[in-house]
Every structure is written in C-alpha cells, then in structure tokens.
Amino acid sequence: MLKERFWPDGVRAAKEVTEAVETMLNPEVVVSSSPHIRSDVTTEKIMWQVILALAPAACAGVVFFGWHALAVIIVSMMAAMGTEAVTRRTMGRPVTLNDGSAALTGLLLALVIPPGVPLWIPAVGSAFAIAIGKQVFGGLGYNPFNPALLGRAFLLASWPALMTRWQWPANSLAWAGSHVDAVAGATILPLVKHGRLASLGLEIPLSQLFIGNVAGSLGETSALALLLGAAFLLVRGIIDWRIPTAYLGSVAVLALVFGENPLFHLLAGGLLLGAFFMATDYVTTPITPRGRVIFGLGCGLLTMLIRKFGGYPEGVCYSILIMNATVPLLDRYTRPRRFGEVAKGA
Amino acid sequence: MRPKTFRGGIHPQYGKEMTCHLGIETLPAPEQVVLPMAQHAGAPAEPLVKAGDTVDLGQKIGEAKGFVSVPVHASISGKVLSVGPVSLPNGNVSVAVTIENDGEDRVFPELKAPGDYRQLTPERLRELMREAGLAGMGGASFPTHVKYNPPEGKRIDTVVLNGAECEPFLTCDHRLMVEDAEKVVTGLKALMRAGGAEKGIIAVEVNKADAIKALEKAIAGDPQLSVAPLATKYPQGEEKMIIRAALGRIVPSGGLPIDVGVVVNNVATAAAFADYLATGMPLISRVVTVTGRGVKQPKNLLVRLGTPIQKLLEACGGFAEEPGKVIVGGPMTGPAVYHLDFPVVKGTSGILVQSRAEVAGGESMACIRCGRCVKVCPYSLLPNFLAEFAEQGNLDQAEAYGIMDCRECGCCTFVCPSRRPLMQLIRNAKGKILARRRKSG
Numbered sequence: 001m002l003k004e005r006f007w008p009d010g011v012r013a014a015k016e017v018t019e020a021v022e023t024m025l026n027p028e029v030v031v032s033s034s035p036h037i038r039s040d041v042t043t044e045k046i047m048w049q050v051i052l053a054l055a056p057a058a059c060a061g062v063v064f065f066g067w068h069a070l071a072v073i074i075v076s077m078m079a080a081m082g083t084e085a086v087t088r089r090t091m092g093r094p095v096t097l098n099d100g101s102a103a104l105t106g107l108l109l110a111l112v113i114p115p116g117v118p119l120w121i122p123a124v125g126s127a128f129a130i131a132i133g134k135q136v137f138g139g140l141g142y143n144p145f146n147p148a149l150l151g152r153a154f155l156l157a158s159w160p161a162l163m164t165r166w167q168w169p170a171n172s173l174a175w176a177g178s179h180v181d182a183v184a185g186a187t188i189l190p191l192v193k194h195g196r197l198a199s200l201g202l203e204i205p206l207s208q209l210f211i212g213n214v215a216g217s218l219g220e221t222s223a224l225a226l227l228l229g230a231a232f233l234l235v236r237g238i239i240d241w242r243i244p245t246a247y248l249g250s251v252a253v254l255a256l257v258f259g260e261n262p263l264f265h266l267l268a269g270g271l272l273l274g275a276f277f278m279a280t281d282y283v284t285t286p287i288t289p290r291g292r293v294i295f296g297l298g299c300g301l302l303t304m305l306i307r308k309f310g311g312y313p314e315g316v317c318y319s320i321l322i323m324n325a326t327v328p329l330l331d332r333y334t335r336p337r338r339f340g341e342v343a344k345g346a
Numbered sequence: 347m348r349p350k351t352f353r354g355g356i357h358p359q360y361g362k363e364m365t366c367h368l369g370i371e372t373l374p375a376p377e378q379v380v381l382p383m384a385q386h387a388g389a390p391a392e393p394l395v396k397a398g399d400t401v402d403l404g405q406k407i408g409e410a411k412g413f414v415s416v417p418v419h420a421s422i423s424g425k426v427l428s429v430g431p432v433s434l435p436n437g438n439v440s441v442a443v444t445i446e447n448d449g450e451d452r453v454f455p456e457l458k459a460p461g462d463y464r465q466l467t468p469e470r471l472r473e474l475m476r477e478a479g480l481a482g483m484g485g486a487s488f489p490t491h492v493k494y495n496p497p498e499g500k501r502i503d504t505v506v507l508n509g510a511e512c513e514p515f516l517t518c519d520h521r522l523m524v525e526d527a528e529k530v531v532t533g534l535k536a537l538m539r540a541g542g543a544e545k546g547i548i549a550v551e552v553n554k555a556d557a558i559k560a561l562e563k564a565i566a567g568d569p570q571l572s573v574a575p576l577a578t579k580y581p582q583g584e585e586k587m588i589i590r591a592a593l594g595r596i597v598p599s600g601g602l603p604i605d606v607g608v609v610v611n612n613v614a615t616a617a618a619f620a621d622y623l624a625t626g627m628p629l630i631s632r633v634v635t636v637t638g639r640g641v642k643q644p645k646n647l648l649v650r651l652g653t654p655i656q657k658l659l660e661a662c663g664g665f666a667e668e669p670g671k672v673i674v675g676g677p678m679t680g681p682a683v684y685h686l687d688f689p690v691v692k693g694t695s696g697i698l699v700q701s702r703a704e705v706a707g708g709e710s711m712a713c714i715r716c717g718r719c720v721k722v723c724p725y726s727l728l729p730n731f732l733a734e735f736a737e738q739g740n741l742d743q744a745e746a747y748g749i750m751d752c753r754e755c756g757c758c759t760f761v762c763p764s765r766r767p768l769m770q771l772i773r774n775a776k777g778k779i780l781a782r783r784r785k786s787g
Contacts, residue, residue, distance in 0.1 A: 033773070
C-alpha cells in the first residue's frame, strides 16, 4: 500500500517486475535533514566542564576559609537547582536541571560572596539569580545579564554589611607585622586604594595574592587555582581567549597609565574569576570575534575606572553587568565580513 | 610545507578507512534501471522514448531542454517499460524512463569515439561535454558545459579538479584517482582545452597520499599541471573553499568561480569526459561508495546509472544490523531516504548506512550563544542569528545578514552543542527567499 504512494502511476507497472524484493525501509529508520553526524560536544558537557574548571578555586576557598565555605557552596548550588526546578515546573516548562547551568550559576554565586556569610545569604542570592536573573527571561539562553553577578549585586544592595564582612585566612596576616588590627577588616583593594598600606609602610603581599591566602570572596582569592581552571577551559576550546585577553590586558595597561602596579590589579579582587569565568559566559557576551574584544576592553576600562575613581573598591561585578547590556549592540555592529564580501563603497 | 586550506570548517570522524583501500568492483548491470530526466541541476531532459521502445546501451533517451540541461542516455540495452514520474532522494519528483535489461549490452551503433582532444576545437569539446551528458559528479550535478561557456568578458585561466573528497566516509573519488589517474589527467587536459585555460590544478586532501602520488606520476612533469595538497578539513571540497585553498583567490559573495577566472570540476567528471572522448560512450555509470557500520561489507562499486540503491546494498551483503538511517551521499550533505528503490544518478557518490546507535539526535535546546557556529562557518556568517531570523520568518533581516551566501555545508549544525537544526532552518529560509524573488521578479 505504502509503496504505491511513492511510486505514482507511470512506474507501478515496472514495480511489479521486481515485487519480490522488499525495498521499503522499516518505519523506525530515521529520515531527517543533513548533516547526519554531530560533534560530541553538548551544552551539558560544556556546563559540567566549566564546573570542573571551577573546582580548584572552590577547593582553595574551602582550604583558606574553612568548612563554612563548603557549606556556602553547597547551599548556593542546591538553592539554584531547587529554584530552577520550581520555577520551571510552575511555568509548565520542562525541568532543565540536567543542562548543568543552574548548578553552575549556584557555584559561581558562592564564589563571589564573602565566605563567612550566614547560609541564608547564598540561598536567597541563588534563588534571585535563577528566578529573576534567568527564568523570567525564558531560561537558559535568553537572560541578558550574568545571573550569578546579578545575584551578587542584589545581595550587596540588600545586605551591604553582611556582604562586606571580610575575613583573613588563619595565620595569613603575618606580613602585616604589628599592624594586623589595622588591616584585618578589609581586603587588599581598599587597603591600597585609600593608601592605608602605604601609610603603614607595608608592601603589597603579591605572592600571597597569587596563592589566595588573603581576604576576599570565597573563590576569587587564589589566582593559582583560577588560572588552572582557565587553562583547562582554554585548552579545551570552551572559552574564547579574546575576552580574557582584552579584559586583563586593558586592566594592566590602565594600571600602568594610573601609575599603579599592574600585577597587583591583575591578582587582587575578583578580576581573574570575572575575566575567565564571568565575562566568558556564552549567553551574556557577544558572539562575534570583534564584539568579544570590545566587550573585554569595555570590562577592563570600567573595572579600572571603578577601582580608581568609584565609590566601591572593586568594579569587576558591575563592569561585566554593564557590558552585558551592550551585547546586542556589539553583536549587531561587529558582524564579521563575509567570505568574498566586497567592502562598502569600494 | 603546510597544506593549504581556508578559514573555519570542522574535523569530523572521517570513517574513510572502511573503504579507502578497497579497489573498485564492477556491479553487474541490474535487471532494470530507472533513469530520471532530472539528474542534473537545471531543466530536466525531455524523454525521447516511450513504453515498448527498444533501446541500446548509450542511446540518448532524454534530450537536453534549454541551455542549462544535459541529455540522459540508456545505461543498459533493453525494452522501455514505462515513462513516468518517480520521486528522488532530494524530495523532487522527476519523469523517469524505466528500462528492462535484455542482458545483451548491445551498444548503440551510432556511438563513435570523438578521438584525441588535441585534434578537436574548443567549441567542439564544449559541445561534446554536453553530448556526453556530463553533469558535476561531486553531488551538485551542475551541467558541465555551462561552466565552460563563460559570459561575455569573462575568461577561464585555470581549471581546478576537485579531488578533495572532504565528505566523511566517501572514497569513490579517492579510488578513481588511485586507479585511473591517467584518465583523470587526460580529462583535465581536455577540459583545459575546452575552456582555453593555461593552468590545471588537481586539488586533493593530504589524507589521500596514494592518490596524490598516482596523479603526480600521471602528470609526468607537464608544466601546466600540478597537484595541490590541501589540508584535511571539511568542507575543503566546497567550490569557493577549494579555490581559496588551491589558488588563494576569493570568489566574491554572490559570485561564481568564473568571476576569478576558474572552473571547478569533480575528478570523476573529468574521467567521464576522458572516457567519452576515447570510446564515445556517454555518462552511463559511476563509482559509488557503499559504506557505514550498517553495511555488512562496505565497497566501492562501479554501477550503471539507474540501478536501484537496493542492488548496491545487496552486493555489499546487505545490512549488518537493523539500519538506523540510510543516506544517499555523504553524512554532511546527503539526504536520508525512506526506501531503497531510489536509483543511482549522476551525482550519487555514496550510500551510507548508519547503525541505530549512530543516528545523531537529541532534543534541540535554546541557543546558548557559544559562538561555535560562528567559528566554523567558512563564509563568516552568523548561523545562530540566521537560524533565529529563519525561525521568526524575518526573511529581510536574514538577507541583510547574508543568508544567501550560505552553501549549506552543515558545519554549524555539526558543532551546535544545543543540537539546534541551524542548517535546516537556514535552508528553509533560503528557499522562501528564492521563491519570493521569483514571485516579484
């Protein structure tokens, strides 16, 4: 029966000659548009690899700040995944926990808040990040702003005291000598910004900044751990080198312009975490090669302006969020020249 | 020296080891052939025969209709059973002539060998390629003679023979170059004479070292000819990419190879031309790679045009297991089929059978804007945006973003981690844009 549909009148007679041969394929055989092969890289695999790349930084945070930091990470990730499940179900949409993006957002948020916060802080922050930062826009792929950074900005605006209560890892203040009490309540950035270190005659503890044995957000302090993860992502081709290079490069250059130590600016605060793991978030950054360079440069410029002239000691979070808003424009105006495209006016 | 290449592209699993070392076997002519009149791009040929007629091997049974068209010839001798519509793997319906084999392979008496290309004028050679029924055998099946009749003011200086065979799994061109290098080179020389070109380049991916060696030997130091080793990368064999790689010339957006003085032909087309000049036998057979994990005994087969693909699979021992997908052509561009009565046509380079486990699938998710499609697109398009515009039906914006530059190589879909059917959406929108242009213009 079916066969005759594909073999209209003219050929039916001819068909009967070879009727003995069964040529109709089993209906379970797939017929679909080309291409018929796919790369084995999937969105899920990408997300889990980014999580893996953040593991060294997370471990460093637990090592330096203790078990409470681990609790913060776990609560943050659980809250993010829980909020994802609840919001998706409420909207009657498929629950997309497997894609790993909610877990990643939860982890990133934990890494950018102080390690000693009460546990409801990461819970509230992650819930906000997922519900307001991501799901109200339609879920993965549609959110204009980095959800984890949005969550952090929300927490900072709502509970500024809790969100700026810093702790130095045990025995990490030996470099301050007799001035321990003068520096213990702040991170390195404001200490340098307001000239406190210089007035006390102290040097910036660069090697400690590199290892991460300093006060700061849970996962931002260890440059070493972050660079390990970043190298993994770069080698695996998961992140584009353009954004971090432009971002870090412009920060270093501007530090020189402002007459400050570029190495200090690269290692201090949340810059490395931001440049490699936040400013490279696919969804909220440009897709074009040139757009990515401009995005990175913009982040670097804003970060340094905030660090130098802003009211806050650190500017990574806001600079990335602000640049997130420019992404549609950047994508539109940095389209690559097409193969064989003739320059306009030429 | 690093092999030449282009920007973008992908490195899929090639799967060529299944057949690349297997010599070409001749498949006996089947009891019956189905010869569609639309085996080439352009206007279908007009049938010259009717049911009940007796035809000879090589006899013209379809006459070219209009300039962008080529004739169709009988690939067996026997009785015409019917002339009527059949569906083709690409979804089109074409009138086809079905011939029952009388088993005699009685050659059409009027066929005669045109002889040495050096004794023939370029004009005559151009007529002959059409008489031979030549249409690009790489897959697109564009009538060959049309490429050699450039518009006023355009000139051909170089003929590039495409031996890249960048599609995974296919090895028909590879085997042809290894086993019939002389023929390929003779065909190239004839094509160069037809087009008045002074340079001939055979471009081959470096993964076919034996083919490169055989061709270099066949060239025998002819200063006008050369073999260009190209990087193994898909879509190296796409027309614009092979010109970019072999010659460093960039075909303008919306332009044709002739705009940079080049004609590109598949190596099999050149060999078929050489065959015709030497024997007078038009294009009635071709090499087809039957391969994939779903095939019991993969092979390179020389088959008569019009042979149902089912016969090819039978010759390879049938399916190795329950097939998951049957593809006519390569895995990047070939259409999947739902039955095995489809005939081999001039552009059929392979039959690929995937096992059930191999069938690519997975739920399509939202675009995460990772940019992989942008990175691999050989034409520097933004496939994610094109697909988005296509989904929205925003054809104007899609055109503004260069959708018509897309050659449908499928790299974007291959790399998409969210399993979005990018190329399918883009192809669909291109079709709508073309339809709109026809309507308004």
